[in-house]
Structures are given as structure tokens and as C-alpha cells.
Amino acid sequence: MKxxxxxxxxxxxxxxxxxxxxxxxxxxxxxxxxLQDRVNMLANAMSNMGIRKGSRVAFMHVNTNQAIxxxxxxxxxxxxxxxxxxxxxxxxxxxxxxxxxxxxxxIGNRYLPLTHSLIDRNTLQKDQLxxxxxxxTDTFQYYEGMLEGQSKDQMHFPEDDDSDTTVIMFTAGTxxxxxxxxxxxNSFSSYLLSTVSPADPDINETxxxxxxxxxxxxxxxxxxxxxxxxxxxxxxxxxxxxWLRTAEDHKANRAMLVPTMLKRIIExxxxxxxxxxNLSVITYGAAPMPLDVIKRSITNFPNTMFxxxxxxxxxxxTITMLPPEDxxxxxxxxxxxxxxxxxxxxxxxxxxVDILIVSEAGEPxxxxxxxxxxxxxDRLMTGYWNQxxxxxxxxxxxxxxxxxxxxxxxxxxxxLAGRAKDFIKRGGEMISPEEVEQVLRSHPQVxxxxxxxxxxxxxxxxxxxVVVAATTAPSEDSLIEHCGEHLAxxxxxxxxxxxxxLPRNAMGKVLKRDLRELYS
Numbered sequence: 351m352k353x354x355x356x357x358x359x360x361x362x363x364x365x366x367x368x369x370x371x372x373x374x375x376x377x378x379x380x381x382x383x384x385l386q387d388r389v390n391m392l393a394n395a396m397s398n399m400g401i402r403k404g405s406r407v408a409f410m411h412v413n414t415n416q417a418i419x420x421x422x423x424x425x426x427x428x429x430x431x432x433x434x435x436x437x438x439x440x441x442x443x444x445x446x447x448x449x450x451x452x453x454x455x456x457i458g459n460r461y462l463p464l465t466h467s468l469i470d471r472n473t474l475q476k477d478q479l480x481x482x483x484x485x486x487t488d489t490f491q492y493y494e495g496m497l498e499g500q501s502k503d504q505m506h507f508p509e510d511d512d513s514d515t516t517v518i519m520f521t522a523g524t525x526x527x528x529x530x531x532x533x534x535x536n537s538f539s540s541y542l543l544s545t546v547s548p549a550d551p552d553i554n555e556t557x558x559x560x561x562x563x564x565x566x567x568x569x570x571x572x573x574x575x576x577x578x579x580x581x582x583x584x585x586x587x588x589x590x591x592x593w594l595r596t597a598e599d600h601k602a603n604r605a606m607l608v609p610t611m612l613k614r615i616i617e618x619x620x621x622x623x624x625x626x627x628n629l630s631v632i633t634y635g636a637a638p639m640p641l642d643v644i645k646r647s648i649t650n651f652p653n654t655m656f657x658x659x660x661x662x663x664x665x666x667x668t669i670t671m672l673p674p675e676d677x678x679x680x681x682x683x684x685x686x687x688x689x690x691x692x693x694x695x696x697x698x699x700x701x702x703v704d705i706l707i708v709s710e711a712g713e714p715x716x717x718x719x720x721x722x723x724x725x726x727x728d729r730l731m732t733g734y735w736n737q738x739x740x741x742x743x744x745x746x747x748x749x750x751x752x753x754x755x756x757x758x759x760x761x762x763x764x765x766l767a768g769r770a771k772d773f774i775k776r777g778g779e780m781i782s783p784e785e786v787e788q789v790l791r792s793h794p795q796v797x798x799x800x801x802x803x804x805x806x807x808x809x810x811x812x813x814x815x816v817v818v819a820a821t822t823a824p825s826e827d828s829l830i831e832h833c834g835e836h837l838a839x840x841x842x843x844x845x846x847x848x849x850x851x852l853p854r855n856a857m858g859k860v861l862k863r864d865l866r867e868l869y870s
Contacts, residue, residue: 354539356516357425357508359577360386366549367579374556374583374600375415382579385419391500392423396454403428403510406450406518409563410434410443411458411482412586416493417563418572420456425535428510429453432518432530433564437856440467442528446520447473449530449736456493459483465490512536518735519566519663530735537666538570540729542577544702549579556628558602560585560593560611565857567636567659570667571606580604590614594624601628608636608858613643616650627653635659635668637858638766638784640791640798644693648677660696660764664731664750669705670764672697694788695763696756703727707758712746720757720767720782724749755782772862774803774811781813781841783862789836790815795824800852800860801843804870815843816852816865823848845869 354362360382363372368383380388401407407424409417409431417433424431432450434443436458443464447455455474457465459481468474479490510516517533547553557575559582561568575582583600585592588611597605607615612634615621632647632654639658648656658672676692699705706714707721715721726749733741744751755767767773767782774781783801790799798818803811815829826846833842847869853861 354535354543355425355508355510355512356535356538356573357422359542359573360389360422361504363549363576363579367551367554370549370554370579371581372576373415373418374581378415380415385422386504387502388419388497389422389426390502390504391497392419393426394500394505395496396423396429397427397506399454401427401429401453405429405454406432406452408432408434408447408450408452408455409457410436410438410455410461412436413559413563413568413584414458414482414586415584416456416482418576418582421569421572422576425510425516426504426506426508428508428514430515430518432520433569435520435564435856436461436562440464444468444471444473446528446530449520449528450518452478454478454480456480456482462490510535512539513732515732515735517569519564519569521663529737529740531663532732532735533566533663533666534729534732537729537731538573540702540727541570541666541668541700542574545700546574546578548577554579554581555603556581556583556600558583558585558593558597558600558605560588561606561608561636562587562856565636566661566663566667567606567608567857571633590618591620594618594620594626597626597629598624602626603628604631604633605629606633606635609634609639609643610637610854610858612647613640616643616647621650626651629654631655631657631674633657633659635661637854637860638787639693641690641694641788642791644677645679645690648679658695658697660766662752662754664744665703665725665752666729666731668700669703669725669727670696670699672763692763695759695765697764698762699764702729705764706749707756707764712749715757717760718757720755720780722770723752723754723756723764725752726750772802774801774813776803776806776811776813776840777809779840786813786815786833786837786841786843789833790817790829792836793824793829793832795820795822796829798852800862800865802862802865802869804845804866812844813841814869815846816869817846817848818851819848 364382364386371379372382372385373380421431481490482493513534515532516535518530520528557580655674656677659668660670661667704726753770758764768784786801787799797820800816802814804814806812853864
């Protein structure tokens with residue numbers, strides 16, 4: 351199968367459906383033809399500023415139409431796009447920029463105060479900064495000003511190979527120094543060409559984008575929309591009421607959500623007031639999905655197909671999938687019981703990726719045994735940017751070690767057991783945080799829960815539960831007893847603490863490092 355340079359996603363779609371709306375942002379609409387013109391103008395301007403093959407172009411802002419323009423202009427010049435987490439603090443931002451050494455940084459005005467320290471630390475120069483919002487300072491260049499006077503004609507034609515790096519995307523950075531994941535054109539093309547149909551003049555869908563573009567799921571969803579000729583309705587940031595309004599106003603057909611987003615949507619008091627009948631597909635992932643949340647979502651969206659997509663930045667997003675048919679809770683009692691069990695899985699491997707579950711020695715484990723998920727395929731990352739030791743720790747003999755522990759059942763479904771670094775070792779026994787968390791969430795007085803390990807002189811580690819109560823807080827003893835009814839005694843929490851909410855990153859993943867700092 352021929353793999354496309356990602357720049358071709360837009361040029362091909364523009365040839366097929368030039369007058370179709372490509373982007374809706376702040377209610378302003380941009381056609382594919384207009385998008386191509388703006389991309390060409392930006393690429394021409396960037397070229398005049400010295401951006402060439404291999405140059406790094408960074409972007410730091412909430413979701414905007416400009417993020418799409420900047421990516422495709424960067425790809426047109428065979429340069430490398432570097433999306434930056436807009437929640438990054440000064441030291442985190444400095445680390446990411448020190449690693450990637452961008453030639454340009456497009457930045458939202460709200461983050462301009464951060465840039466002064468970067469200039470003082472010689473991380474960037476003033477002429478490398480471009481503000482994305484309205485012109486409010488003469489200190490830096492303005493995005494729209496760059497485009498003035500530029501030709502709409504495409505003057506530059508990409509020559510990158512499929513294996514050349516097109517994106518450096520930083521891992522979430524929940525532990526240690528951020529790592530810049532190198533993703534090639536192949537990382538995006540091979541996946542999309544095998545899962546998304548190209549633009550069709552007779553088929554138009556609207557994809558509601560609320561996942562941040564600095565995350566692999568957000569960027570993949572955006573590129574899929576461009577390649578598929580879908581209209582992209584872009585939300586700056588997630589808000590459940592805004593999401594409901596946007597989905598209704600633009601008759602959204604598709605959406606990508608993380609579990610916490612989906613939970614907040616179905617629990618919003620105004621949920622029933624909105625017409626969401628056009629929503630045919632909801633893809634979810636990026637964090638474990640509580641069984642209760644997906645069950646209620648299936649009920650609340652009776653005409654919507656659900657897909658669970660599992661992956662990580664290093665795998666260029668999805669490597670396993672739980673398809674729509676496994677979300678249909680129909681059949682005999684035994685069929686439904688089997689389906690409910692599968693809803694707690696991450697599905698089966700996709701065809702273009704090889705997946706094994708291996709022991710610490712790197713040998714495949716038996717069915718039902720817990721090991722680490724390793725993956726191999728052309729679209730996985732080629733390594734970490736300028737971090738060879740980190741690369742060699744993650745890629746071994748051609749296999750990418752994900753750090754996710756799991757087991758596979760006799761039908762091929764994969765069930766997560768937790769992150770390797772989060773697994774608890776108590777008295778020689780291995781305890782899966784995911785397993786204990788699922789049991790805690792099944793308690794009627796528990797809204798959310800996280801399990802961490804804390805050092806213990808006698809057992810090595812003890813199990814600690816951090817719980818968010820649903821209404822009135824249950825007693826510690828009742829929760830420990832509840833776990834004891836469903837789990838082996840050594841898996842029961844020894845300590846239970848209560849919080850109003852669990853600390854999470856933008857993608858809904860619990861920040862267990864923060865919890866360990868609180869309760870160790």
C-alpha cells in the first residue's frame with residue numbers, strides 16, 4: 351500500500367471537495383479551498399523566514415483553526431511540527447523547547463508572559479515568536495500579518511519520505527523529563543489509509559473536535575477529518591454544556607471523547623434538552639473507561655455506535671480497538687454477561703500492528719497471564735528526539751515496550767492491568783491497580799477511585815485507596831469490606847483517603863505521581 355506524505359491529505363481533498371466546509375471555529379467557516387490558500391500563504395511566509403526541511407515549528411495554544419493551518423504549512427516545507435501542551439508551566443515549557451530547539455514558536459497571547467523568561471534564558475529570540483490572537487503588542491510578529499501580501503499559489507512541494515519525521519509530540523510528562531516522540535508521515539498515513547475512506551463528494555460528515563491538538567488523539571482526529579473530507583467543528587477547550595450546544599448546532603456526526611468528558615456530558619442537568627440524533631459515532635479512549643460510565647452512555651445515546659480506541663503517543667494513537675458490535679448489550683443473559691466483561695477490555699489488536707504480551711524476560715506469556723504490551727509496526731514512533739538512552743529503553747529488538755501491563759483472554763480480547771510503574775508489589779504478590787479500582791467504582795457510594803502503593807516495612811508496599819464519594823461518604827471499613835468480598839484479601843486497601851476530585855491531566859488520566867506525593 352502506498353503511504354502518502356501527510357501534506358497530500360489536504361491537497362487531494364481540496365481537489366475533490368474544494369467548496370465543502372473544512373473548519374468551523376467560533377462559528378466562522380473555512381472551505382477546503384480557502385484552507386489550502388491560507389496554508390500556501392503561511393508556507394510561503396515561513397519559507398521567507400528561513401524555515402526549511404528539518405526546521406522545527408512549535409505551536410502553543412488551545413485548539414484553533416490556526417493549529418491546522420500551521421501543521422499543513424509546516425508539512426509542505428518538510429519541516430517538523432511541535433505541538434506544546436498549553437498547560438505547561440515555565441520550567442516544563444523550557445524543557446520541551448530546549449529538547450526540540452524550534453526555529454519558530456506560534457503562541458497564544460494568554461501565554462505571552464511565559465515568553466519573557468524564555469527570552470531571558472536565551473531559549474528563544476524575539477523574532478522567533480509569532481502571536482496568534484489579535485495584535486496587542488509590537489514586540490512580536492502577528493500571525494495574520496505574516497499572511498499579508500503572500501501568494502495563494504503553492505510554491506513549495508514536499509519531498510519527505512514516508513519515514514521522515516513530521517511531528518515531535520511530547521509525552522504527557524507525568525513522570526520525569528518530557529520525551530519528544532518522533533512520528534513520521536507513515537505514523538499517520540498508514541493508519542488513516544487503512545481505517546478512513548477518502549473524501550467523497552456524496553458523503554459529508556461533521557466531526558466535533560474537543561480533544562487538544564497537542565495530544566496524539568486530537569491530532570489524529572484532525573488529520574482523519576482532513577483526509578476523509580469531513581467538516582471539523584473545533585472547540586477551544588472542553589465544557590460539557592458548550593459541547594452539547596455545538597453538537598446540536600452543527601449536527602455533529604462524530605466525536606472523540608475521554609471518559610471524564612463523556613461522564614460530565616451524560617450527567618449534565620441539561621443533557622436531555624439537546625437533539626443529538628445526528629451523532630452516529632463516539633470514539634473514546636486515552637484513559638480507562640469505568641464500566642458504569644460506558645453502560646450509562648450506551649443507554650443515553652441509543653442510536654450511537656461506540657468505539658474504544660487504545661494507544662499512546664509512541665504508537666501514533668490506536669493499536670487496539672473494541673468495535674461497535676461489542677457495545678451492543680443484547681442477547682441471552684450469558685451473552686450480556688460476556689459483553690459486559692468485554693466492555694472493560696481495550697478490544698483486539700488492529701491489523702497493521704503486531705502486538706504481544708510479554709514477561710519481564712521478554713518472552714510471550716500464556717493466555718490469562720499478566721505481562722507488558724509490546725508492539726511492532728511501520729507507523730510506530732522511530733524514537734525520542736535527541737534522547738538515545740530513552741529510545742533504547744523503550745524500543746528493544748524492534749519491539750516498542752508500552753509500559754502497559756495487561757492480559758489476553760482466550761478470545762483475543764486484551765484487558766489492562768495498569769502501568770508497570772504503578773503496579774503494587776505486596777509481600778511478593780503483584781496487585782493490579784485497575785482491578786481494585788473497578789471494584790471500588792462498583793460501590794454505590796463511590797463516584798471515582800484510584801489505587802496507589804505506599805512503602806511498608808513489613809510487606810514492601812501496601813495498597814492505598816483514594817476515593818471520591820458519590821453522595822455521602824462511605825466509611826473506610828465498608829469500602830475495605832466491599833473489596834474483600836470481590837478480591838483476594840491481599841488486594842484489599844489498607845488505607846482509604848477521600849478527595850473532592852482526583853487530580854487528572856487534560857486527557858483524563860489520573861496523576862498518580864501527585865497522589866503518591868500526598869499519601870506516601
